[in-house]
Amino acid sequence: MAALALAVGVVLADSSIVVLALPDIYRELNTSVSGVTWVLVSFNLVMALAAVPAALIARRVGPGRATAVGLAVFAGAGLACGLADSLSTLILARCIQALGGAAAVTASLELLPATVGSERRAATVWAAAGATGAALGPAVGGILTELVSWQSIFLLQVPVALVAAVPILAVAKHEQATGIISTELRRTGRPHIWANLALAMVSAAIAAALFLLVLLLIEGWRLSPIEAALVVTAMPLAALLGGKLAEYVAEARPRAAAGAILVSGGLAGLAFLPKATIALTLPPQVLVGIGLALVLSALTETALGGRAPQAIHGGWTISARHAGVVIGLLLLTPIFTHEIDQQRHDAINAGTAVILDSPVNPLLKLDLAEKVSQRLEEEKGKVPTIGPAFEPLPEDPGERSEVQQLQGELQDQLDRGATHAFSTSFILAALLGLIALLPIALSKEVEL
Amino acid sequence: MTGVTRSRGFLLVVGSVVVSLVLVGAYLAAGGSSYTTEKVQNPCEPRPWSNPQSLGEIANQFTVSALDGAACKLGVSREALARALATPEERERFKQKYGITDRKLAEAVRAGLVRAVDDAEEAGALSPLIAAPLRETVQRIPLKQAIEFINDAESFLGNVNGFLGPAQNLLEDFLP
Numbered sequence: 001m002a003a004l005a006l007a008v009g010v011v012l013a014d015s016s017i018v019v020l021a022l023p024d025i026y027r028e029l030n031t032s033v034s035g036v037t038w039v040l041v042s043f044n045l046v047m048a049l050a051a052v053p054a055a056l057i058a059r060r061v062g063p064g065r066a067t068a069v070g071l072a073v074f075a076g077a078g079l080a081c082g083l084a085d086s087l088s089t090l091i092l093a094r095c096i097q098a099l100g101g102a103a104a105v106t107a108s109l110e111l112l113p114a115t116v117g118s119e120r121r122a123a124t125v126w127a128a129a130g131a132t133g134a135a136l137g138p139a140v141g142g143i144l145t146e147l148v149s150w151q152s153i154f155l156l157q158v159p160v161a162l163v164a165a166v167p168i169l170a171v172a173k174h175e176q177a178t179g180i181i182s183t184e185l186r187r188t189g190r191p192h193i194w195a196n197l198a199l200a201m202v203s204a205a206i207a208a209a210l211f212l213l214v215l216l217l218i219e220g221w222r223l224s225p226i227e228a229a230l231v232v233t234a235m236p237l238a239a240l241l242g243g244k245l246a247e248y249v250a251e252a253r254p255r256a257a258a259g260a261i262l263v264s265g266g267l268a269g270l271a272f273l274p275k276a277t278i279a280l281t282l283p284p285q286v287l288v289g290i291g292l293a294l295v296l297s298a299l300t301e302t303a304l305g306g307r308a309p310q311a312i313h314g315g316w317t318i319s320a321r322h323a324g325v326v327i328g329l330l331l332l333t334p335i336f337t338h339e340i341d342q343q344r345h346d347a348i349n350a351g352t353a354v355i356l357d358s359p360v361n362p363l364l365k366l367d368l369a370e371k372v373s374q375r376l377e378e379e380k381g382k383v384p385t386i387g388p389a390f391e392p393l394p395e396d397p398g399e400r401s402e403v404q405q406l407q408g409e410l411q412d413q414l415d416r417g418a419t420h421a422f423s424t425s426f427i428l429a430a431l432l433g434l435i436a437l438l439p440i441a442l443s444k445e446v447e448l
Numbered sequence: 449m450t451g452v453t454r455s456r457g458f459l460l461v462v463g464s465v466v467v468s469l470v471l472v473g474a475y476l477a478a479g480g481s482s483y484t485t486e487k488v489q490n491p492c493e494p495r496p497w498s499n500p501q502s503l504g505e506i507a508n509q510f511t512v513s514a515l516d517g518a519a520c521k522l523g524v525s526r527e528a529l530a531r532a533l534a535t536p537e538e539r540e541r542f543k544q545k546y547g548i549t550d551r552k553l554a555e556a557v558r559a560g561l562v563r564a565v566d567d568a569e570e571a572g573a574l575s576p577l578i579a580a581p582l583r584e585t586v587q588r589i590p591l592k593q594a595i596e597f598i599n600d601a602e603s604f605l606g607n608v609n610g611f612l613g614p615a616q617n618l619l620e621d622f623l624p
Contacts, residue, residue, distance in 0.1 A: 265468020
């Protein structure tokens with residue numbers, strides 16, 4: 001069971017693990033913001049398209065073999081990602097990674113009932129492993145990016161995927177030797193439309209929460225990847241709490257509804273941050289974390305409940321989740337890139353106004369204005385760090401104090417601009433979470 | 449489905465709504481909706497002078513008034529113009545971006561200096577005896593010098609008697 005959970009976790013973590021590495025990939029591979037977004041989008045898009053066909057193939061060749069081969073392909077493509085020296089190579093390798101991942105994740109759902117005892121328990125373990133992987137992904141990716149490099153994220157996946165594949169190989173060998181596959185070839189029923197639709201919407205909101213928050217922390221508030229990773233760890237920690245909470249409510253629909261509401265509430269909180277302070281991101285993150293644990297497990301259980309074969313319906317949920325991520329990213333990326341540009345412009349104007357209206361000596365003011373302009377030019381397209389523009393500080397204590405106050409006020413304007421730049425996107429993501437309540441209300445629970 | 453299970457589900461949903469509303473309400477009450485950059489003022493609107501106490505303070509406000517006047521004439525923000533006047537490279541970028549010729553820029557900067565003299569006179573920082581010839585002078589100076597006056601208003605005002613000729617030696621009596 002551990003190997004299967006690890007396989008599901010490592011593959012589904014991959015949909016979000018590169019989030020914190022995107023700024024580094026963006027700089028190192030010399031690409032654009034929308035270009036680098038495709039490192040995320042390509043993986044999720046291929047997962048969305050390949051999950052159901054991969055599940056069908058897995059049922060033909062045997063789930064053990066499909067999981068093992070899927071993990072091997074995932075590991076091999078991970079190696080190619082780690083060695084990629086251009087954006088196009090990286091995106092191509094990510095697509096192949098997703099193909100292998102889709103096979104491994106969907107086929108593993110066919111193997112789980114035999115190891116955990118029931119289909120319901122298998123669905124719960126499978127959904128929990130996926131949710132944990134997706135929530136932990138950004139934190140792990142951020143730590144690796146800072147301590148080693150963005151390439152290490154992919155290179156580390158190679159041994160992890162292979163370790164997960166080894167015990168599964170025994171199942172594959174058994175299938176090959178006996179010619180028996182572990183699932184009976186039952187007729188495939190229709191997928192649960194409402195549960196999968198809700199999964200897609202909620203996944204779009206959750207992906208936005210992770211992606212936007214990470215960008216806000218790194219590009220807006222200038223945190224290092226490891227600092228940002230530590231901040232967003234609040235979400236997986238809260239997800240653990242959400243998992244415990246879910247045990248007290250047997251009904252899937254209220255869990256799903258509560259989860260979607262909490263995700264939306266957390267996102268709305270992030271949209272209305274009253275100050276650029278890390279501590280204020282924690283309560284919204286806790287809500288999103290608890291919410292995602294509640295809603296993802298509840299909807300996955302509903303989508304799989306009483307339906308056979310599990311791999312196919314698991315494929316539909318994977319497809320829905322990753323399609324949601326793609327929709328979320330493609331919908332929100334142009335909005336927040338436009339907003340960042342606009343807010344950067346407004347922040348620079350507001351900062352210039354602060355300099356002009358300050359009591360600092362006009363000649364010093366001119367010198368500062370020139371240095372700030374240089375910083376803006378050097379960090380074109382980003383929210384600039386203005387600290388270096390104020391160095392060296394004047395020796396006169398009075399003047400020094402005035403300049404330091406000016407620096408604080410200017411930084412405040414930049415922080416305000418950077419924080420506000422994400423507000424519209426967070427609100428739209430919150431709305432997606434709320435819209436998911438409609439299919440949740442229409443979804444009919446199946447007693448397992 | 450038991451009643452207990454249903455009531456737990458109901459409580460979970462209600463609890464989620466309450467917690468979400470409390471969080472969003474608290475953030476809005478703490479200023480979450482207004483945490484954005486301050487809007488810059490329209491340069492064509494008057495910007496009252498505070499009570500200047502020294503030549504440095506007069507120079508500061510003179511610069512701001514001159515920038516307001518020039519920006520108003522050009523139809524750009526005072527802030528964009530201030531950044532443009534910081535270096536020759538910025539000035540070129542600014543001219544290209546807004547399609548402004550040297551002549552138009554010179555006219556605007558001179559108009560800005562005139563507004564600054566008007567504002568200084570109105571605020572009582574400059575005597576009418578000095579303001580009138582100063583106004584005449586700034587309307588004729590070349591662009592480069594006009595920009596230098598804006599950027600280094602303190603030296604400009606400190607040496608203003610040098611430009612005025614007949615008003616020489618009177619300045620100290622009229623500047624506070």
